[in-house]
Amino acid sequence: MASEPPALSLALSQGAPIPLHVSLSVRRGELLALIGPSGSGKTTVLRSVAGLYRPAGGRITAGRETWLDTDAGIDLAPQARRVGLVFQDYALFPHLTALDNVRLAMLGERDEERTRRAKELLARVHLAGLEARRPDQLSGGERQRVALARALARDPKVLLLDEPFSAVDRMTREPLKEELAALHRALDIPIVLVTHDLEEAQSLADRICVLERGRVLQTGTPEDIRLRPAALGVARLMGQTNLIPAVVLDQSHIRCGSHVVAVRQLDGARPGDEVTALLPADCISLVDAGGEGPNLLRSTISALQPLGDVTALTLDFDAMRLRLKVPTREAAVRALRPGLTVDVALDPAFVHVIRRS
Numbered sequence: 001m002a003s004e005p006p007a008l009s010l011a012l013s014q015g016a017p018i019p020l021h022v023s024l025s026v027r028r029g030e031l032l033a034l035i036g037p038s039g040s041g042k043t044t045v046l047r048s049v050a051g052l053y054r055p056a057g058g059r060i061t062a063g064r065e066t067w068l069d070t071d072a073g074i075d076l077a078p079q080a081r082r083v084g085l086v087f088q089d090y091a092l093f094p095h096l097t098a099l100d101n102v103r104l105a106m107l108g109e110r111d112e113e114r115t116r117r118a119k120e121l122l123a124r125v126h127l128a129g130l131e132a133r134r135p136d137q138l139s140g141g142e143r144q145r146v147a148l149a150r151a152l153a154r155d156p157k158v159l160l161l162d163e164p165f166s167a168v169d170r171m172t173r174e175p176l177k178e179e180l181a182a183l184h185r186a187l188d189i190p191i192v193l194v195t196h197d198l199e200e201a202q203s204l205a206d207r208i209c210v211l212e213r214g215r216v217l218q219t220g221t222p223e224d225i226r227l228r229p230a231a232l233g234v235a236r237l238m239g240q241t242n243l244i245p246a247v248v249l250d251q252s253h254i255r256c257g258s259h260v261v262a263v264r265q266l267d268g269a270r271p272g273d274e275v276t277a278l279l280p281a282d283c284i285s286l287v288d289a290g291g292e293g294p295n296l297l298r299s300t301i302s303a304l305q306p307l308g309d310v311t312a313l314t315l316d317f318d319a320m321r322l323r324l325k326v327p328t329r330e331a332a333v334r335a336l337r338p339g340l341t342v343d344v345a346l347d348p349a350f351v352h353v354i355r356r357s
Contacts, residue, residue: 010061094135130142217234265353
């Protein structure tokens with residue numbers, strides 16, 4: 001029996017005007033987040049899947065359907081691809097009601113059926129009772145929900161989300177994210193999310209694909225991408241700041257400045273290699289003086305910034321500087337302040353070695 005093909009698979013390639021050398025696949029029920037700096041190709045990938053952009057070369061399949069195959073001369077029009085697309089600016093028709101904006105995506109069905117399904121979809125995104133309002137009578141969050149209901153009205157094989165929360169304020173964004181997470185759990189289709197928000201990607205995605213200059217740097221679970229980046233560029237794009245030049249001493253130790261640090265894995269690096277050590281906040285713990293265990297280091301707090309329920313600390317270890325956040329209550333109990341000497345432990349399991357290319 002033939003194996004089931006990926007729910008969405010694509011391989012895109014071109015040199016200009018937007019460089020693209022991207023291959024990826026998404027399983028049914030999986031949410032893949034595309035992240036990367038502006039100009040990395042995230043939205044171009046999304047538009048290519050939707051049929052709004054034709055790359056110079058490539059192939060896109062949804063299950064057993066071929067939507068694009070430049071070698072075979074196949075390029076289905078957007079309306080022939082069962083894609084639900086949510087734009088960051090909503091792209092609603094301003095003169096139509098919420099109900100009619102959703103109904104319009106269901107051309108070809110009987111009028112009564114379109115109305116029934118549109119009402120069901122609006123209720124599903126918590127807009128029951130607002131069917132008669134036009135976009136200018138809705139809040140930003142409500143307009144985004146209409147756009148999502150309209151995308152689902154096409155009974156899509158793939159759902160594409162282009163910066164869906166960028167136009168709403170933070171207070172509105174949080175419940176929208178919770179609703180999208182619930183919808184993701186209920187849908188059995190691939191979802192591709194383009195976002196600049198790392199927290200958003202890590203909280204919503206099953207996997208993250210990091211793009212830079214039209215190329216895939218790494219694809220993996222949010223934990224893999226954050227704690228085990230394959231390259232220095234990935235670590236920086238994920239917002240990691242505790243990146244320390246180091247030298248491999250042996251199979252279980254590296255030297256960071258004047259400190260010897262125990263590690264669990266070297267990712268193929270060998271003694272004598274110059275590497276970069278990622279020391280994420282996950283591996284740093286404040287400990288009481290006189291403690292025992294590997295990687296016990298003494299540091300000085302050079303900066304302290306309360307951030308609500310957490311407090312950001314900057315720790316200086318001779319030539320090494322690390323940043324982490326601790327619960328504000330812990331900071332108060334320990335009476336942390338700039339200039340204070342504190343002991344920390346670095347968990348070897350979370351010290352990640354990045355080989356230099």
